[in-house]
Amino acid sequence: MERPIAVIDSGVGGLTVLHELMRQLPKEKFVYLGDTYRCPYGSKTKEQVREFVWDIVNYLLKRNIKCLIIACNTATAYTIKELQSELTIPVIGVIKPGGRAAVNVTRNKKIGVIGTEGTIQSRAYSKVLHHIDPTLNIYSLACPPFVPLIEKGIIQEQEAKQIITETLIPLKDTDIDTLILGCTHYPIIKDLIQKVLGPDVKIVSSGEETARETSSILDSFGLTTVNSDMLSLNHEFYTTGELEKFKEITRLIFNENLNNLNEVKFNNAVFS
Amino acid sequence: MERPIAVIDSGVGGLTVLHELMRQLPKEKFVYLGDTYRCPYGSKTKEQVREFVWDIVNYLLKRNIKCLIIACNTATAYTIKELQSELTIPVIGVIKPGGRAAVNVTRNKKIGVIGTEGTIQSRAYSKVLHHIDPTLNIYSLACPPFVPLIEKGIIQEQEAKQIITETLIPLKDTDIDTLILGCTHYPIIKDLIQKVLGPDVKIVSSGEETARETSSILDSFGLTTVNSDMLSLNHEFYTTGELEKFKEITRLIFNENLNNLNEVKFNNAVFS
Numbered sequence: 001m002e003r004p005i006a007v008i009d010s011g012v013g014g015l016t017v018l019h020e021l022m023r024q025l026p027k028e029k030f031v032y033l034g035d036t037y038r039c040p041y042g043s044k045t046k047e048q049v050r051e052f053v054w055d056i057v058n059y060l061l062k063r064n065i066k067c068l069i070i071a072c073n074t075a076t077a078y079t080i081k082e083l084q085s086e087l088t089i090p091v092i093g094v095i096k097p098g099g100r101a102a103v104n105v106t107r108n109k110k111i112g113v114i115g116t117e118g119t120i121q122s123r124a125y126s127k128v129l130h131h132i133d134p135t136l137n138i139y140s141l142a143c144p145p146f147v148p149l150i151e152k153g154i155i156q157e158q159e160a161k162q163i164i165t166e167t168l169i170p171l172k173d174t175d176i177d178t179l180i181l182g183c184t185h186y187p188i189i190k191d192l193i194q195k196v197l198g199p200d201v202k203i204v205s206s207g208e209e210t211a212r213e214t215s216s217i218l219d220s221f222g223l224t225t226v227n228s229d230m231l232s233l234n235h236e237f238y239t240t241g242e243l244e245k246f247k248e249i250t251r252l253i254f255n256e257n258l259n260n261l262n263e264v265k266f267n268n269a270v271f272s
Numbered sequence: 273m274e275r276p277i278a279v280i281d282s283g284v285g286g287l288t289v290l291h292e293l294m295r296q297l298p299k300e301k302f303v304y305l306g307d308t309y310r311c312p313y314g315s316k317t318k319e320q321v322r323e324f325v326w327d328i329v330n331y332l333l334k335r336n337i338k339c340l341i342i343a344c345n346t347a348t349a350y351t352i353k354e355l356q357s358e359l360t361i362p363v364i365g366v367i368k369p370g371g372r373a374a375v376n377v378t379r380n381k382k383i384g385v386i387g388t389e390g391t392i393q394s395r396a397y398s399k400v401l402h403h404i405d406p407t408l409n410i411y412s413l414a415c416p417p418f419v420p421l422i423e424k425g426i427i428q429e430q431e432a433k434q435i436i437t438e439t440l441i442p443l444k445d446t447d448i449d450t451l452i453l454g455c456t457h458y459p460i461i462k463d464l465i466q467k468v469l470g471p472d473v474k475i476v477s478s479g480e481e482t483a484r485e486t487s488s489i490l491d492s493f494g495l496t497t498v499n500s501d502m503l504s505l506n507h508e509f510y511t512t513g514e515l516e517k518f519k520e521i522t523r524l525i526f527n528e529n530l531n532n533l534n535e536v537k538f539n540n541a542v543f544s
Contacts, residue, residue, distance in 0.1 A: 024375050026405050100487050103296050104480060131498070132487065133298050208376060213488050215372050215404065220489065226403070 002225050003066035004029040004236075005214070008056050011039035011151050011241070012249045013185030014071030017094065017207035019253055021069070022235070024211040025218075027228035029235060031063060033264065036241025040147040041074040042116020042183070049078045049118070055266045057083065065089065066223050069214060073098075073182050073206070074116050077124035090217050095119075097213040098180050098206035099128035103136070105202050106178040110137045112171050112201070114193075115182030117142045125182050139174045143167045143183075150185045153249060161192060168196045180204045188253065238264040274497045275338035276301040276508075277486070280328050283311035283423050283513070284521045285457030286343030289366065289479035291525055293341070294507070296483040297490075299500035301507060303335060305536065308513025312419040313346040314388020314455070321350045321390070327538045329355065337361065338495050341486060345454050345478070346388050349396035362489050369485040370452050370478030371400035375408070377474050378450040382409045384443050384473070386465075387454030389414045397454050411446045415439045415455075422457045425521060433464060440468045452476050460525070510536045 005025075007018045011034050018032050033056050035041075041049050053075050057068065068083065068091045070076045076093030083091045102111050113125040120142040129136050145163050154160050171179070179201050181187055187205045194203055218224045235258075239246040243263050250258050277297075279290045283306050290304050305328050307313075313321050325347050329340065340355065340363045342348045348365030355363045374383050385397040392414040401408050417435050426432055443451070451473050453459055459477045466475055490496045507530075511518040515535050522530050 024372070024404070026407070096488070096491065100296075100484055103487075104484050131496075132296070134502075135298070212372055212376055212484075215375075216368070216485050216488060217492065219368065220492070224403075230406075 002029055002228060003064050004031045005067045005069065006030075006060045006063075006065040007032045007069045007071050008053070008060070008075070009034045009072040009184060010041035010075060011036040011147070011185070012246065012253070013147070013150065013183060013188070015250060015253045016187040016205070017069065017071035017184050017210055020207045020211040021214060025215055026230055027225045029233045031060060031065065031236045031238070033060060033238040034240070034246070036151065036239050036246065038240065039151055040116060041072060042118040042144065042147060044118065046078045049075055050082070053079045053083070057087075059264070059266070067092065067214070067218060069210065070094065071184050071207070071210070073124070073184065074118040077119050077122035090221055090223070092210060092214055092217060094184060094206040094210045095124050095182070096128055097209035098182065098204060099125055099132065101204045101209040102129065102178050102180050103132050105204055106136070108175065108177045109133070109135060110139070110174065110176045110178070112139045112141065112174065112176040112179040113182045114141050114143050114168075114171075114179065114186065116147060117144050119182050125180060139171060139176055141168070141170055146189065147183065147185050150188050153245070153252070155189055155192070164189060164192050165196050168193065171197065176201060178202050178204060181206060234260060237261045240264055240266065274301055274500060275336050276303045277339045277341065278332045278335070278337040279304045279341045279343050280325070280332070280347070281306045281344040281456060282313035282347060283308040283419070283457070284518065284525070285419070285422065285455060285460070287522060287525045288459040288477070289341065289343035289456050289482055292479045292483040293486060297487055298502055299497045301505045303332060303337065303508045303510070305332060305510040306512070306518070308423065308511050308518065310512065311423055312388060313344060314390040314416065314419060316390065318350045321347055322354070325351045325355070329359075331536070331538070339364065339486070339490060341482065342366065343456050343479070343482070345396070345456065346390040349391050349394035362493055362495070364482060364486055364489060366456060366478040366482045367396050367454070368400055369481035370454065370476055371397055371404065373476045373481040374401065374450050374452050375404050377476055378408075380447065380449045381405070381407060382411070382446065382448045382450070384411045384413065384446065384448040384451040385454045386413050386415050386440075386443075386451065386458065388419060389416050391454050397452060411443060411448055413440070413442055418461065419455065419457050422460050425517070425524070427461055427464070436461060436464050437468050440465065443469065448473060450474050450476060453478060506532060509533045512536055512538065
């Protein structure tokens, strides 16, 4: 039996990353765990996020995973270094792949980054981008209303559109040619964001980029699945939140009804 | 002094990869060696290409390089496994990054690959692509006239346009939505290729993709340059061919006159 790849997130945003991973790595088996019950992570302290992530990681390590993908920018910003040094399997975050893709895409070296308060305050993207090229101009903007909108599933409403437009106003006057969606929830509202910023801004979604780097990293660690019955992979999906809502949003993202959706509870998941 | 990254090619095609590398990794110092004297590699035997590549690699190893990029598809197809097992530094080829990018880009799973006879006959791209996803449809086409056209620098001529159009005829009837330029010379004639195939075919250039993977691999090996005086990197360029022609084509690719262009001869470089 092939060992699965784990994909974790604070909620449902990481499903956009998983969707890309399943498309680009069709031979691999995935286990997804979204911590919707304690979502959003963006407004929690670093110590809280660390605790949540370790709950999830300890749960998944028992399933003999071969690779861990932190499909959440806040969790990546706060925990990736610790996880990479503590675990023996490769641990892949979304921030560096997103950053590298933006460096690839930009022509005028002006890059916008939007994310949760936690991600933006951590300056994780600025650090990665300036580490690659100190001459880049970075415009960062925290967008705290976005994740709740998406988790509530009200993105089709007029109210949602207005909130997105208003939140992005500070970026309208910049001359950015590239915008990093520094939160894995945001691809779900990518079209609305594109509309607000206009067609000249190229939007980089960390999900696609992370999927590509995962392929390369599995390869260099000799962990790629060679033979696989692609029709019976039986991917597993877990949420700490409400199962019905989870079903609904997976249907929205995958455009089909998925099997094997489950609830999971952690003992200490009594955060509110 | 930071250790340089070596970029090698059968001639000048790898300069397109180098150009991207310099843009995406502006803190790194590069040493380029193009074996124009023995170019093209595409029509040589595997044993000949192996010998040529080892000449170059042995020459560059003396310069304390920290990473080797084989910016030539034919050389990658024939030598990457051997180099990866013999050398202690990371060795990066252009085939896997190009393949992964195509899997990312395609929507209808029909991918075209063009390259030299050597690359196409080696089936290197088909193997990489089917290894990732066995359900992909691959259309491969050897384009032997392209490299000589480019190395001669006659790509602006009407004759060149006609040769390109005629060579690509077999791909016109396929339904590919993605084309891999499986030769690092081809980005120089990318616009002409795009014109022949029409705007609906997305062209993947292995150069850009290889630059991105290099960034990720340097990072995971802890080899990224942290501090660097970006203005005095003093990249070095070597050709085994004519220096004047080399100057001309670097000017075409980099849009500026580069310093530090040199000729180098290998003792056994008496191939004709």
